[in-house]
Amino acid sequence: MSERKTVSKWFWVWEFDKEERWLNQMAMEGWALCGVGFCTYTFEQCEPGEYTIRTEMRKSDPEYVSFMSEIGAEYIGRVVQWIYFRKKAEDGPFELFDLDAKIDHLSRIAKTLWLIGLANLLIGVVNTLNVGGFGIINLLCATLLMYGLGRIEGKKEALETERELHE
């Protein structure tokens, strides 16, 4: 059996593209993602560059996973709303999204950040008014999420500008 290793690493939600680049870099170095958990990534040895890794936020959808397996993409796992796929690089480029779908994807992420951010803001305000001290944690969370939302919106705007000219 081939060698395995598990790496702990943290990415903020808005760094999902950085996370994907890192996973592909690992694959280039001969370590293919084979399992995911909360902040943990398990890799198995592979030929350098054997796989392309793709990740996206999507609600649980078994139909989608079976569609992906039909086209030769292997489902690695799910962490909350994020799913991970890998596909043999020799079978050609592996992309999940075109420009429109990338914009949709960013909108889905933004919506989730909004909801969680808003919930934290409300809880933070209520707690601060009622019990003092504790509410500050929620308010800090809300601030962080709003920062993330700004990052996502920035990426989205850049793509939308491109979309005005190109498909």
Place this chain on the structure above:
Amino acid sequence: MNNDLALTEATYYILLSLVEPRHGYGIMQQAEALSAGRVKLAAGTLYGALSSLCDKEWIRLLPVAEGSRKKEYMLTEKGMRVLQNELARLRELVTSGDVILGGLEK
């Protein structure tokens, strides 16, 4: 939806590929072959497009063969009309381009 709107390149090639029954991967391969390697359909986009095109009845899902899990799709008559309208629109684009630029290119 307004049928005068232009199709995306992905939609156009998906519909063209489905003149014959094909499953997901077959559509990707056909689109790539038709465009001489230029159009590479993104997997998530294709998945979303197949379900919207079924909803619009431009394509339909064929009965799944016994023992197979692969879903096959095929163009409907409605889809064929959409495709023919799009072809007419594309011809107009090309004609306009030729009229204006044809005289300039030497």
